[in-house]
Amino acid sequence: MNAAHEDADELRAINNCDEHGRQQNIRACNFRYAGRLSNENARTLTTLHEKFALQVTNSLEVYLGASLQFKLVSLEQKPIQDYIAEVAPSSYVLPCALDVMESNFLMEMDALLVYPIIDLLLGGTGTAAAAARELTEIDEQIMESVAVLVVKEAERSWKSLNLSLTPGRCIKPTAIPHIFPVNEKLVLLLFEMEVGGATGDLKLVLPTSFVGFLLRHLKAAQSQKMSAVRAYSSPNLRERLLDCKFKVSADIPRMRAQVKDLTRLRAGTILRMNSPVMNAGRLTVEDAEIFESIPVRSGKMKAAQLTIRSVEPAIAKE
Numbered sequence: 001m002n003a004a005h006e007d008a009d010e011l012r013a014i015n016n017c018d019e020h021g022r023q024q025n026i027r028a029c030n031f032r033y034a035g036r037l038s039n040e041n042a043r044t045l046t047t048l049h050e051k052f053a054l055q056v057t058n059s060l061e062v063y064l065g066a067s068l069q070f071k072l073v074s075l076e077q078k079p080i081q082d083y084i085a086e087v088a089p090s091s092y093v094l095p096c097a098l099d100v101m102e103s104n105f106l107m108e109m110d111a112l113l114v115y116p117i118i119d120l121l122l123g124g125t126g127t128a129a130a131a132a133r134e135l136t137e138i139d140e141q142i143m144e145s146v147a148v149l150v151v152k153e154a155e156r157s158w159k160s161l162n163l164s165l166t167p168g169r170c171i172k173p174t175a176i177p178h179i180f181p182v183n184e185k186l187v188l189l190l191f192e193m194e195v196g197g198a199t200g201d202l203k204l205v206l207p208t209s210f211v212g213f214l215l216r217h218l219k220a221a222q223s224q225k226m227s228a229v230r231a232y233s234s235p236n237l238r239e240r241l242l243d244c245k246f247k248v249s250a251d252i253p254r255m256r257a258q259v260k261d262l263t264r265l266r267a268g269t270i271l272r273m274n275s276p277v278m279n280a281g282r283l284t285v286e287d288a289e290i291f292e293s294i295p296v297r298s299g300k301m302k303a304a305q306l307t308i309r310s311v312e313p314a315i316a317k318e
Contacts, residue, residue, distance in 0.1 A: 037077055037187070041215050046075055048218070049189050049204075052157040059149055060195075064120045069194040070202075076188045080180050083188065083205065087173040090134050094147045095179050096154075097166040098210055104168070104179050106205035107150060109193075111135060116196030118142050126196025140170040154204065158214060160221040180207060187211045250293050250304035252281040280307060 037045070050072050057070040087093070090111040095104045114135060116126040121142055135143075148167055155165045171179075180186065189204040206214075255273050265271065283291040283304055293304035 037075075037211070041211075042075055044215060044218060045187070045189070045211070046072065048157060049075075052153060053191060055153045055156065056150055056191075059153055060146070063146070063149060064117065064126075064195070066120055066126055066195065068196075069192070071192055072189065073192045073201075074188075074190045076190065077185060077208065078188065080177070080182065080184050080186055083186050084173070084176050087176065089173055091173055092135060092140070092143060092147075093171050093173055093176065094151075095168040095171060096151055097168060098163060099166065100161055100163045100213065101210065103207050103210055105207065105210065106176070106179065106203075107147060108201075108203040108205060110200030110202070112198050113193055113195060113200040113202065114139060114143060116198045117146055120196065121146070126198075128196055128198035135170070143170070150202075160217045161214060184208070246285050247287075249284045249287075250281055250295070251284070252279065253289075282310070 053070050053072050057068065060070065061067055087108065088111070092109040092111060092114050094107045096107065097104055111133070112128065116128045118139060120126045144167075147170075151165050151167050155163065185208040187206045187208055189206070191202045191204075193200060193202050252273070252275055255275055257271060257273070261271060280292040280294055281304065282289050283293045283306060289310045291306040291310060292308045293306050296303050296305045
């Protein structure tokens, strides 16, 4: 029995090695978690679509002529069957073709939001309907312009893909299975919208394959931006100091004058400094003596001719 166990262990060890004899790292796969978004990718998508929500808010307020609230509430990933089971029969569902791949995404809006929007477009005050009802073809036609506006803002937010989004015709929720493959996982971006006293949800429903494509391009664009920043490296300390300004003074040190002479000073008075004119002065920078200097003239300007470098000032120690 022990020999059989040893043979089995040896066989497993051989199977875990590749053809070159290197040990392979083999782990069990849980297919329930395959393809899930990482926390980093979820944060990237959240940041991107929070900006999208602001853009949609500004555009809709201008277009509808009324104030509204529109914000990202959550990001969720789920199988298509679970999503279809949650869609209300009266929801406004618009498929939109993605030209970068043979796929579509959906925009789903609660019917409670559709009625005040239609009322605003027809010149009303945005009155909400008393109860949700199934949308008519006229309702869907009126909503086309609003749907196109939201889709254009999505295209603007995903500009790194250089894609063109083509809105389709409004469909019934029962037709959603014809839009996505049966085994497709979807990423749901849930937005809360408040308009005309009504509050409801607007969802962007994206196939996971497209989300992966979007994230790859976002990371590539960010990498190119960081490379461009590194190409223009910041100047070193020496180069930055060249543009700094310091107080420079050329004077004669250790000169004395009596107080009574100073009190008699008037405009035109000559003050005797009791120092020969051939004595060297000094050039100081921020009160630190750098050179000995002699007063001279440069054209019509006074100047100081530097002679001897002064002794380096000692650094004060605590």
